[in-house]
Amino acid sequence: MALIVVTGRGGAGKTTTTANLSTFLAMREYRVLAIDGDLYLPNLGFHFALDNVRYTLHSVLRNPDVDPEWAVYRHPQTGVHVMPGSTQLQDVLGISPRKLVDVIDRMKYKFGVVFVDSPTGIPFDTLPVFELADYQLIVVEIERSPIYSFETMVKNEIEKLKTLGERYGLNIGVVLNKVRESRDVVDEIMDAIEEDLNVPVIGWVPFDNSVPESINAGIPVLLYAPKSPAAAAFYETGEVLEEWMFG
Ligand SMILES: Nc1ncnc2c1ncn2[C@@H]1O[C@H](COP(=O)(O)OP(=O)(O)OP(=O)(O)O)[C@@H](O)[C@H]1O
Numbered sequence: 583m584a585l586i587v588v589t590g591r592g593g594a595g596k597t598t599t600t601a602n603l604s605t606f607l608a609m610r611e612y613r614v615l616a617i618d619g620d621l622y623l624p625n626l627g628f629h630f631a632l633d634n635v636r637y638t639l640h641s642v643l644r645n646p647d648v649d650p651e652w653a654v655y656r657h658p659q660t661g662v663h664v665m666p667g668s669t670q671l672q673d674v675l676g677i678s679p680r681k682l683v684d685v686i687d688r689m690k691y692k693f694g695v696v697f698v699d700s701p702t703g704i705p706f707d708t709l710p711v712f713e714l715a716d717y718q719l720i721v722v723e724i725e726r727s728p729i730y731s732f733e734t735m736v737k738n739e740i741e742k743l744k745t746l747g748e749r750y751g752l753n754i755g756v757v758l759n760k761v762r763e764s765r766d767v768v769d770e771i772m773d774a775i776e777e778d779l780n781v782p783v784i785g786w787v788p789f790d791n792s793v794p795e796s797i798n799a800g801i802p803v804l805l806y807a808p809k810s811p812a813a814a815a816f817y818e819t820g821e822v823l824e825e826w827m828f829g
C-alpha cells in the first residue's frame with residue numbers, strides 16, 4: 583500500500599502530515615516506511631532527526647550499487663522506517679526521478695504502508711510514483727485561505743490535485759492543516775469540500791506551536807507532545823486514515 587502526500591502551496595504541512603500519520607500507523611504496529619520524495623528540497627529527515635546520514639534516497643537514485651535498504655533508518659522513538667533525502671545540491675543534480683518508481687515498487691513488498699512525501703504543487707519528481715500508489719492525501723493550509731476566498735483558492739487547489747490523482751485511479755482524501763478558525767467555520771469548509779468536490783476530509787489539525795518544537799526535537803508531535811492540540815488532531819486523523827485504508 584503506497585500513499586502520496588501532496589499540497590498546492592508550499593509550507594502547508596505535507597512533511598508534518600507524513601511524519602505524524604506514519605508515526606500513528608507505526609504505533610498501531612503497521613510496518614511503515616516514510617520516503618522523502620521531495621528530491622529538490624527534502625526535509626523529512628529533520629522531522630525524525632535523520633538529516634545527517636550516510637546513505638539517502640539520492641545515493642540510491644544516483645548509484646546502482648547502493649542497496650535501497652541501506653538508506654532506510656528506523657526511528658527509535660516511533661518505530662517508523664525513514665528514507666531521507668540529501669540536502670546537498672551536488673547529490674540532487676543529475677539523478678533520475680524515474681528510478682524512484684523502482685525503489686518504491688521494491689519497498690512496497692517489504693512494508694505494510696509506504697508514505698511518499700512530495701514536492702509542492704504538481705509533484706513532477708514523484709509523478710511516476712502515482713502509477714503504483716493507492717492513496718493520495720491532499721494537505722490544505724487553511725490559515726491563509728479566509729472563508730470569503732474559499733471558492734477560488736482552496737477549491738481550485740484541491741480540484742487540480744484531485745484531477746491528477748483520479749487520472750491515476752487513486753483514492754483521494756484531504757487533511758486541513760494550520761487551522762486557526764473556529765469549529766463552525768471548519769465544519770463549513772469541510773462540508774463544502776465533501777459536498778462540492780466530493781472528496782472526504784480525513785481530518786483537520788489546528789495551528790499549534792508544538793509542531794515546530796517537535797521538528798526541532800526530531801520527534802513527530804504525536805509522540806513529542808501527545809497532549810498538545812496538534813497531537814490530538816493527528817491522532818484522530820490517524821484513526822480515520824486507518825479505517826479508510828484498512829477498513
Ligand atoms: N499544525 C501546525 N501548526 C503550526 N505549525 C505548523 C503546523 N504544521 C506545520 N507547521 C509548520 O509549518 C512549516 C511547514 O511545514 P511542513 O514542512 O510540514 O510543510 P510542507 O508542505 O512539507 O512544506 P514544503 O513545501 O517546504 O515541503 C514547518 O515549519 C512546520 O513547523
Ligand SMILES: [Mg+2]
Pocket residue numbers: 596597598620625626699700
Ligand atoms: Mg515538505
